[in-house]
Amino acid sequence: MIRTELHSGWTVRAAGGPVPDGIAAVPVPATVPGTVHTDLLAAELIPDPYLGENEAALVWFHRSSWLYETALQAAPAAPGERVDLVFDGLDTVATITLDGAELGRTANMHRGYRFDVRDRLRGAAVPLSVRFDSALEYAEQVQKVLGERPRPYPHPFNAVRKMACSFGWDWGPDLQTAGIWKPVRLERWRVARLASVRPLATLDGSTGRLVVHVDVERSGLGVDGPLVAEVRVGDHVGQIPLRAGETSGMTEIAVPDAPVWWPVGHGDQPLARVDVLLRDDTGELDAHHARVGFRTITLDETPDEIGSAFTLVVNGKPIFVRGLNWIPEDHLLTRLTRDVYAAAIGRAVDANANLLRVWGGGIYESDDFYDLCDELGVLVWQDFPLACAAYAEEEPIRSEILAEARQNIARLAPHPSLALWNGGNENIWGHEDWDWKAALGGMSWGARYYYEDFPALLAALDPTRPYHPGSPSSPGHDPEAVHPNDDRYGTRHEWEAWNRQDYTYHANFLPRFCSEFGWQAPPTWSTLRESLAAEDFDRESPAFLAHQKAEDGNGKLDRGIARHMRVPADFAEWHWATQLTQARATAYAVAHLRGHAPRTTGSVLWQLNDCWPVTSWAVVDGAGRRKPAWYALRRGYAPRLLAFRVEDGRPVLVAVNDTDQPWRGTVRLRRVAFDGTPSAGADAALVVAPRAVSVLRPAPDLVTAADPAREVLVADMDALRATHLFAEDFDLAYDPAALSADIRPAEGGYSITVTATSFARDVALLVDKIDPDAVVDDMLVDLLAGESHTFHVRTAWADPQAFRSPAVLRSANALAAPAGA
Template sequence: MIRSELHSGWTVRAAGGPVPEDIAAETVAATVPGTVHTDLLDAELIPDPYLGENETRLAWFHRAAWLYSTRFEAGPPAGDERVDLVFEGLDTVATITLDGDEVGRTANMHRSYRFDVRDRLRGGEAELSVRFDSALEYAEQLQKVIGERPRPYPHPFNAVRKMACSFGWDWGPDLQTAGIWKPVRLERWRTARLASVRPLAILDPDGTGRLTVHVDVEHAGLGADRPVVAEVRVGSHVARIPLRAGETSGTTGIAVPDAPVWWPVGYGDQPLVEVQVTLWDEAEQLDAWAGRVGFRTITVDETPDEIGSPFTFVVNGQPIFVLGLNWIPEDHLLTRLNRETYRAAIERAVEAGANLLRIWGGGIYESDDFYDVCDERGILVWQDFPLACAAYAEEEPLRSEILAEARENVARLTPHPSLALWNGGNENIWGHEDWDWKPALNGLSWGARYYYEDFPALLAELDPTRPYHPGSPSSPGHDPEVIHPNDDRYGTRHEWEAWNRQDYTYHANFLPRFCSEFGWQAPPTWSTLRESLAPEDFDQESPAFLLHQKAAGGNDKLNRGIARHLPVPVEFQAWHWAAQLNQVRATSYAIEHLRGHAPRTMGSILWQLNDCWPVTSWAVVDGAGRRKPAWYALRRSYAPRLLSFRDGGLVAVNDTAAAWRGTVRLRRAGFDGAVLASSEVELDVPARSVRISALAAELTTPADGTREVLVADADGLRATRLFAEDFDLAYDPDALSADISPAEGGYSITVTATSFVRDVAVLADKIDPSAVVDDMLVDLLAGESHTFHVRTVWTDSGGFLEPGVVCSANTLAAEDLAAEGLADAAED
């Protein structure tokens, strides 16, 4: 097998559609893999679509066509040689020609394509072209044939197999990319090749690892097929799969006694074992494959109980409380992502305490780089099939495309021990029941066959070692018209009523078995706003700011949420902090509620970890990769041990392998530091358990709820409970002093409180966009100090002490007082 990458010499030019004249006249160098947007950016022909109102200015892309071309040297094939042109990914509606002859057409971003071009290569230089037509226009035409189906956004993303959020989402831009987005190569081979290798690794209870390797072979078909042998090596273990002439598949099993055990992060190590498969024709090596596996067994416990049915991940016999994050594409322009980008993003999830990432169904089947890093870091992966928030036709040509992409990607991802669950799609079953689809469908198919028949059958064939869930949310095993798919007693639940219409305290009304989506919005960090908006756009109502707020009524929901708990500032910088702080509170409240009800609840997957561009969203890490304050709240709420208050009691969560024994010091203190009541509670929380301790009334009953706080301290952890909302609390707005001194890698900032100060933070990115702070959201009693460490190369230390950089909830009290003073002055 000789593989030759075809990544050089490409150009791209407009081939049709409403392309501006100055761009239509240009032929520019193209990067492959790549996309037209990035090529035109590199050629300085378009503005950055992430900045200002540029997204709107580039809407003409939606109906444009593009032509990629290159030339390459291709010797004529030998008499017994097959030559294949292989595209790992084309985005999306493409026509491929070689020396002017059409080779094939594609309409699916989520799969690869292979074309036999043996008879088309004549020797010498060959010209390869790929024309991309508008995916939007393709979808519009196809839905006229198969019938229009419900969806939440104007573009018919559900009528073409392209990343759904390419067409815009309630956090993402509408850019509709096109291009050769994955590698392309020429493959020359003889006799046979490895078409697919599927290693399935599990772990027996006695510690024996069992590896079953499935091999699919394609024969060259240029004469009499010959027998071949696939040799499988796992460490010192070797097995052979003999395939007779014309036989296309075979299987072997290998037992590995005392196999190294792969565990999720927080439960053990992540040893990975090399697997090599070599295809032989007698003594000649025809093809080879190499990958890594991890020995573990993953199931989901859905055994009916007195409540309904749980949804509990079990790894190697150990129930796991999932501390998860939803994952969207890390960059809307996917071809800018690489292994290091993925590693940095996943590391931010690990540092926040997560043990699972859910790849949401409006994105893509993620890259091998993503899964490799998750394998190494012990992050479980929940992979949605890419079907999201819409009805999907079960007729051709979509049906064949969906099944082909599913088959290919299931096979591709089988080696990865991190892959924990396949999920049929996002909110499609729920949508069918609740979103007025049925009258609109009027009997048309909507995707049920995929979720209940096709995907389970395909997984039973290709990967029976992993659990499958028909949809998130859903109540598996029950008719959705009888047991609602979002019923908190069964399966998985999404909690969006809190954000959309209620308040984050609404979470207390439900005890889901597993909550796979919930969240609260906030703007990105200040420096990310500064990089993406002009100074005059720092206004909630500016067109540019609103273009970077994609949720329907998003700012109104932000302000309504703030107003329930905090002063709502008028000045933009203070409003920005209030919105971020309310996301902090919402994140902590929801997660503490879920974790505090284990084992009834056994999963929390926050929406969302990341953003794909600079936007106001539910992410805890913004589109520039900067941690929002909510990331620090998440890290505290996802810590292995957690203290919180609930209903007059103290909740202690111990998600470690050792019992948690110690003493909790409890105080009801005045903001001035006076201790008004105190006691101690002895902790004895078994491993992987939750304990609730009742508290005496003298601790939970304030004399003046506006000036008192209940505090619990144990083993370096602190929980605080206030007795009124922030806007009613008698915060001292000047209770904090700060000093700064040089430290290794940056600076140390020590803050000291003269009165109770809540949620102290250092927003260091306002001074240095690359600065990272070790901690945020610290509550201090009168007389206490805390030191923050800022990692930065900034040489002017004074800026880090400026107002708006060192801030707290008390800061908003000062803003509220200033606003009241202005109002009084206006009345006078």
Template sequence: MSRQALHDGWTLRAAPGAQVPAEIAGRAVPATVPGCVHTDLLDAGLIPDPYLDDNELALAWIGRTAWTYRTTFTHTPGDADRIDLVCAGLDTAATLTLNGMPVGRTENMHRGYRFDVRSLLRDGDNDLTVSFDSAYRYAEAQRDRLGDRPNAYPEPFQFIRKMACNFGWDWGPTLVSAGIWQDIGLHAWSTARLASVRPLVTVDGRDGRVELHVEVERVADVPLTVRATVAGVSADVVVPAGQRTAVLTLAVREPALWWPRGYGEQARHLLEVTLHAPDGDTLDGWSRQVGFRSVRLDTTPDEHGTPFALSVNDVPVFVRGVNWIPDDVFPTRITRDRLAGRFDQAAEANVNLLRVWGGGRYESEDFYDLADERGLLVQQDFLFACAAYPEEEPFGGEVAAEAAEQVIRLAAHPSLVLWTGNNENIWGWHDWDWQEPLAGCTWGRGYYLDVLPRIVGELDPTRPYWPGSPWSGTETIHPNDPAHGTTHIWDVWNTDDYTKYREYVPRFVAEFGYQGPPAYATLRRALSDEPLAPDSPGMAHHQKATGGDAKLQRGLDAHLPAPADFDDWHYLTQLNQARAIQLGVEHFRSHRGVCAGTIVWQLNDCWPVTSWSAVDGDGRRKPLWYALRHAYADRLLTVQPRDGGLAVVAVNDGGTPWRASASVTRVTLAGEPRAKTTMELDVPAYSAVTLALPAELARPDEARRELLVAEAGESAERALWFFAEDRDVDWPAAAWDATVEPFDGGQRVRVTARSVLRDLTLFPDRLDASASVDQALVTLLPGESATFTVRADGLVDEAALVARPVLRCVNDLG
């Protein structure tokens, strides 16, 4: 058995007669494989960066062009029975030829292909060509053949099995690419090979079990032996001549378990599988790190409706999640190191679950391996989003093949705890005026309620499947009913103030979000606008949400003082985004016991854009990230409205009881106490306690000049409650003293308040694009201090570091 990568010597050429720029017509462009058309043209200097300004618009022709990749490779004949051309991923509608002879056709980005090419190979040089149809032309032809169906955007993305957000989204550019986006190569083998290995890893009490399902492809009708080893336990089974499948079981006594982050260690065990010929020779091998853990989803109806509660190893896990979109429009630019950095940002924000959204891709092996390693749970959507999807051929067969391949591929990963059938499509059928234009046509229901649950049930019954996000658990209840299953809350962003989150006590919130612009350094890299303004051309182009700027303004008008300039607008819109999500998360967590999880939309971006992300397209943390870190902390102290008054809620998502003395003080903006109470917190592990506040604390003498300060424990967890909106508060002029002290790797900025400082935040990236800061959104009462640690490639100007617009607070406006 041998493998030969075919990643070298490729060129890219537009199809003859295509309407392309003159400098590209007829030109053979060096191509990187794996890669795509856009990155190859960019590397060759033939197109501008599509992420900058409005360059995206000038590159729309790429997606409407057919492209051909070609390489020549050397082959030396051997004695292998079979030689396969293995394509791990082609994007998307491609025809392959080898030495001028047809090899095969592909029409799905989300699955791999294998073609027997032994008879087509010749000694010496061989010519391989992969010709890609325009994704638009393919999708539009399918749409015309099957009849149009509704979707959220005027693009035909549901008529091709391709990453939907390539066609643009309300946070993403329209950059429809093509290319050999995953490995391609030759695989020479004889007798038999391992076609698939599917480990079903479970826990029974303290003992582990691996039920190993193996499928072989064979060219010789002889008995074969499969051997497997894990955690010191071995087993083998004979695959008789003429048969292609085998099952063997490995029982492991009391293995170290795999736990989500925050619940225990992420113990993994090497599972090795080998295939042997009758003479004992090893024909093929497969290995993965597996984790012993159980997953259970509780959806048993109760007095509140239908729960959606996840347990791992029989321990309930309150999901503190974020939604994940592709981290770049062009997947081959997403390295393992880049993913590791993003996972670090998630973990440092106290996130324990990533939901891989259905308009992107089935994520990479690196993604899942890192999640396994770091204990981040993963919910993987099947790839359907915001549209009515046809179920006719070729799509029905492609979806079934794609789903089976991906369920088998990901079965070994302990981090994967949930499959979801689609994003918002069942909801769309109910509420988005789809039924009349569909007029009885297929729209995806058969996938979500039949095909996909059957495939998951047959191939991986160890994991739960949920038909959609949102989904109530039954067709007899509206799919987005907050009392049943999972819900998406989007009226807050689209039409209502973010305080409306408090009107919901949902069982599980799988999407909710609020927009804010990216970091200033990110904007300056991506936009040439002079001056920057909320509505300057580049800013407008990098706001993809319908009415997005008006919705941002509505949020500002409801809560904050009017911005005087772009710097104010940038700070305040970022702040409002952070405030909105912090309010929502703290409210939902305060109802622990009814609500079992929140998944914020969204962690990341794929390019520089105003969006709902906590980390922007250049990887910089927005203020929302810091708010999320606080709101998702294992121990959360929060003040919440309850029964016409106020209450302190202490939430404990740690594994040990939280016992502490707490104080709640009503103070003036000058820090003068007006009323105070103390209470003892005794919060069991994985629970919340609500303590009502006396009326003298909950009712201010002067709403515009007072706040509540709640503090608990030696680490001084703090919660604040303001009785008036910032726009209405009688803020004193901001006054502080600041010192800057350099250290190896950065500078420490110590700020001491002489007046109240509301949501004090440092933006060092305004001075140095490499700079970052350890905390943000710090409110100080007079006399209190905070230290900000700034890290950068070099020292930044000290005076500028402690002056507007780098150091900001709400009451420095005006």
């Protein structure tokens, strides 16, 4: 097998649609892999769609067509040689032409394509072109044929196999990209090639089991002899003989005392290389290389007195999932590199997460993503890419969904991090609750995919991993009998808190597994500065609202603030209030879910990341900067957690120990006045078993405030702290000037010691306001009167005193009006 990349020499030009005159006549150099947007940006022909209101200025893209062109110069096929033109990904509605002859048409960005071109190569350069037509217009035509099906947004994204959020989402832009978005190459081969290799690694006690399936394509030139595929893992070798005419086979290899792969926080992540060589009697024909990890993953859905469990079990050990939902890290996907993925996934690991859910409105992620998750021990929950809509089960949609599923199940099979396949996002819930049934009038909506097709494909191609029909859903139950979002079964999405209630609404439900919940906030200040003009720093400015996609998003932000503190009129103060509320909402929900283990066995926050600068539920903004909520999440997802919750009107202390060692110690409980005067105190022995939760109920006099406006309940143990306030911020007698700072040089930047003269809540340093590249090590620290905390700031900024500015050194104190004001 000889593979030759075809990534150079391409141009792209408009081929139709409402393209502006200055662009329509201009062929520009094209980067492959790439998209038209990134090429026109590089040629300075369009403004950056992420800035200001530029997204709206580029809506003409939606109905435009584009032509990629290059010259293909390749030697003619030798006798008995097959030559294929291979596209790993085309976005999305494409026509491929070589030397004036059409090779094929595509309409699915989630799969690859292969064309036999052996009869079209002459040695001289021949023109190769790929024309991309409007995916929107294609979807509209499919919709006319198959019928319009419910969806949450105007464009019929559910009628074309393109990344759903390409068409806009409540956190993403509506750009509708087009281009050769994955590698393209020529492959020369003879006799046979490895069409698919599926290494499936599991554990049987201490013995690793590696089952390798191979599918081969024969050349079709009359060569139909015997073949053998040799499989090697370490010192262990297996053979897959393929007799004349056979195109598939398998072998199983036992690996005694195999190194065991574990999720992060539960053990190491050793990976074993698997080599597959395809041979005939003349020698090697093709080769495939992969890495596997030996582990076994199951899903415990045992019925119990509550409903039924939903627990991921790895190597026989139940895992409490501390997860995050993952959307595409950049809307312009082809800008993503391995380094970008490494940084983004690293921020999840640094926040103590052990799972990423690849959400169903995006893509099957890149090989880099899964490779990094393998190496870091991050479990992957993989949605099939169907989201928030009804999907036709008829052609041309059906065969495309099944084809992409087959390809990607096979592609992802080796990865030990891949823990769970999920049928789609909110589609089963939508069918039950979002008035779909009347709109559908009996039309198909996707049930066959979720309940028949995907389980059948996985049973045939990858029976080693569990499958869940949808998030949320109550598996094994008729959705009309047991609601798909019932908290007693399966998975739950909690969106009533954000949409209509308050983050404290989480206390009303004890889900078995919560796979979506979250709270919005704008991006960090520096990211706003990079994406908006100074005059647009107003929550009602058109440019700011262009980056707030949620329905009544600002209204929900204001109401969320108002339930706990005053809503600031000043934009900078409002920005801090929204970020602080997001952080508190995150901490509250996570502590609630973790504190009710083992009834609840998973917390998957919506969401880790953004794909552009936007007000959203992400804890890391579109520029990769950590919001305050990221620090709240890191504390909430720490292996050990102390938190107060209210039971029967009184605070109780919850201690979570998600380690393999018992947690023993003495917890110091105090009720303290804001000025530091002690009111009550007690020490209590605390013992929490490994991977368990303990609840401590302090004496009534300790948890009953004498002056609710001026007292705080504090629990300290092993450098962890939990605090409980007896009133909302707007009724608390905070001292707004309680903080001072001492700044000293330190390695890589500065150490900033903050001291409180009165109780200070949620102390933070918003260092990016001074230096966009600055990073602080901690945030949202509660200080009692007389206490200090030293923050470490990584920065090259020359003026350390800038970091003591009141705009940088923040707390909740200044946001809440003093009592009686």
